[in-house]
Amino acid sequence: MASLFVPAKGGAWDIRVVGVFALCVLLFALLQLTPKQYRKYVIQFVTLIAGLYYALEFFWPISHVTGPTKGEAEGNFLTPSMEQISDWLTIIAAFTVGLGVINLSMVHSKRLTKGGNTAFNSLVFFLATLAMVVVGVLKKSHPNSLTSNLYQILFDGALTTLDATMFSIIAFYIVSASYRAFRVRSTEATILLITAVVVMLGQIAVGQALTRGIHSSTLQVLHFEVVRDWILTLANAAAVRAIGFGLGIGGLAVALRIWLGLERGSYFDGQG
Amino acid sequence: MHHANLAVQLLLPAFSLIIIITILAARRKNLFIRRIQGLSAIDEAIGRATEMGRPMLCSIGLGSIDVPTLQALSITSYIIRNSARFNTRAIVPVADPQIFPVAEEAVREAYVAEGRPDQYNPEDVRFLSDRQFAFASAVSGILYREKVAASFLFGTFYAEALIFSETGQQVGAIQVAGTQMTTQIPFFIASCDYVIIGDEFYAASAYLSREPTLLGSIVGQDIVKGLLLALIVGGTLLVSLNPVVGATFSAFLKGK
Numbered sequence: 193m194a195s196l197f198v199p200a201k202g203g204a205w206d207i208r209v210v211g212v213f214a215l216c217v218l219l220f221a222l223l224q225l226t227p228k229q230y231r232k233y234v235i236q237f238v239t240l241i242a243g244l245y246y247a248l249e250f251f252w253p254i255s256h257v258t259g260p261t262k263g264e265a266e267g268n269f270l271t272p273s274m275e276q277i278s279d280w281l282t283i284i285a286a287f288t289v290g291l292g293v294i295n296l297s298m299v300h301s302k303r304l305t306k307g308g309n310t311a312f313n314s315l316v317f318f319l320a321t322l323a324m325v326v327v328g329v330l331k332k333s334h335p336n337s338l339t340s341n342l343y344q345i346l347f348d349g350a351l352t353t354l355d356a357t358m359f360s361i362i363a364f365y366i367v368s369a370s371y372r373a374f375r376v377r378s379t380e381a382t383i384l385l386i387t388a389v390v391v392m393l394g395q396i397a398v399g400q401a402l403t404r405g406i407h408s409s410t411l412q413v414l415h416f417e418v419v420r421d422w423i424l425t426l427a428n429a430a431a432v433r434a435i436g437f438g439l440g441i442g443g444l445a446v447a448l449r450i451w452l453g454l455e456r457g458s459y460f461d462g463q464g
Numbered sequence: 465m466h467h468a469n470l471a472v473q474l475l476l477p478a479f480s481l482i483i484i485i486t487i488l489a490a491r492r493k494n495l496f497i498r499r500i501q502g503l504s505a506i507d508e509a510i511g512r513a514t515e516m517g518r519p520m521l522c523s524i525g526l527g528s529i530d531v532p533t534l535q536a537l538s539i540t541s542y543i544i545r546n547s548a549r550f551n552t553r554a555i556v557p558v559a560d561p562q563i564f565p566v567a568e569e570a571v572r573e574a575y576v577a578e579g580r581p582d583q584y585n586p587e588d589v590r591f592l593s594d595r596q597f598a599f600a601s602a603v604s605g606i607l608y609r610e611k612v613a614a615s616f617l618f619g620t621f622y623a624e625a626l627i628f629s630e631t632g633q634q635v636g637a638i639q640v641a642g643t644q645m646t647t648q649i650p651f652f653i654a655s656c657d658y659v660i661i662g663d664e665f666y667a668a669s670a671y672l673s674r675e676p677t678l679l680g681s682i683v684g685q686d687i688v689k690g691l692l693l694a695l696i697v698g699g700t701l702l703v704s705l706n707p708v709v710g711a712t713f714s715a716f717l718k719g720k
Contacts, residue, residue: 221526251477254467267467285528285562292561292591299587304693310609350596357596365655372633373654419551432646435662439644441688442666444476445483445681447531454487454677455538 236453243451249274293321387423394420469719479691483684490680497679502640502660503671506539507656509614509638510547518613519553523603523628524642525619526596528560532644536619537563537570538669544574544640548583555606556589559599564591571685600624602709604631617641617656618665621648629655642668663689 200208226234252268265271298312327346331339374385393399394416404417412418449455468476469609515519522540527533544554556571568589575584590603604627607615615632615640617625625641625648632639635654641652642660652659660668664684670678699717703710 216575248507250466251468251473262542288561288564289594292558292594295564295586295589295591299590300488302587351598354601355595355597358601358627359623362626365626366651368633369626369651369654415493435646435649437692438663438685438689439665441479441692442663443531444479444688445685446535446666448480448483449487449678449681450531450534452484456679464561 232453238452240453245270245277247451390416391420391423394418471570471717471719473528479688482687482691483681486684486687487677487680490683491686493676494678495676495683497667497671497674497677497682500660500667500671502642502658502664503668505615505638505640505658506543507546507553509616510543510550510552511642513547513613514550514552514640516613518557520547520612520614520616521557521603521607521610521612521632522554522616523619524556524558524563525617525621526559526624527598527620528562529566530620532620532665533563534566535666535669536666537567537616539672540567541570541574542669544571544671545578548575548578548580551583553585554588555610555612557599557603557606558589558591559594559596561591561594564589575628585638596624597621603628607631607635607637611635612637615639617643617652619643621645621652624711626651626655632656645694 223231223234249268249270252270254268254271257265257267257269257271267274269370296317302316303314304318324346327339329344331343332336370388374381374388376382376385393402399416404411406414413422446455484630495609510520519544522543524536529678540554540556544556545569547554554571558567568586571589572584575581581623590606595598603624605641606612607628608631612632612635615628615637617628618641620627621643622645625643629645630650639656640658641656642665643649643652644665646679648674649659649661654707655681666685667682669675699710699713702713
């Protein structure tokens, strides 16, 4: 079993690739031939087995084990195969990228043929995709200063800069969202406003200077920076941890429902 | 790789068992779940979009195939089933290619379940980009161009949360949001009309569908939360009253 996870070379590699391809075709055909009402049981079974692997790997007592690539590490008998299974997930993810690109191309080709206001955006999409793919492939196949510079212009010069532009918009949105949140409309909003003002004053030098005149050791707790720290590390942290506990248990419950096929009433199945 | 220490090896299976037992027991009982305002607002938002004759946006966030995103998809299924009854269009932008086929299937199934398969438009489930801000920009564009009347933001969100919700505000959409990301909850509270907080996010499918199995799971969650609370209070008292025993207890929980 363990030998399955050792990287193969030469003829053994070819046999494995062909074998895996044949297995995938067979599984796909079997799933397609399975009557629709039974397909969910197949999916539930696969989910159970896949989940069981990760659960066992996490809970099984650990010792020192030797893996195929990373040598000796702490883990159990399932740990060495973890890396290869992660690779499988990466391969599946790579296939789904293709699905995403097909969807995008379908949406934009329809818009392009229809014409109208958004046709230009769709044209830009196709041109940008084509440019990025051609330059990306050329950079790998013909590595030289031209392809490298072209890639840098498209990736660092255009894409990364556009990302930064979108990110910087958040600064303005924070101001408009804060303005709405801090309007005194109710008791809760007033408490929020006061707390925010105290934290903001504690953050800035001018705010800290306002209470620097308080020298009495007993009253030093009234310094804005001290109050700010108390709010952030005690009051706020306690609330966030409480939410975190709820989320953790909620996540556990949903994970169990999905893993054991108990999920009902949504995309899984009605409870007939 | 992370592995369970002794405390986790004992506590996590015990908590899981409690949840499973309550799920199985709940199938024979009629359970009550308190009103969650944010979730009740979903129907109000669908109604508003229907009255205005404008589409809705249902974002499932940036997550891949993970528990929060599947939960978000579950809520989205409910929203689409309800909106299908009124012939209201729902646009589902997707950021992760892995979740894209799952989202497509979930949306199609939701229309089929309501007997309206003809309403399903494959173009309304859109893979936009797996780059965070390219996705944010594309969703903002959809909000503006489609003049969205209701925006549902459920799932995993990072910095783009505020971009979505503020753009939604600007186009006058009624917004309901829920996320497990505690860092983004304040932004949603500041800019959305209704926000579901903490484990309400995971209670959503039970609240919306009223399926006994899911309601049982909520009861199980509450029991486990009570036990955790008792563990925290007990541990605090133990550490305060008897530091030696308290330290041993603390070391056991930390797996030392």
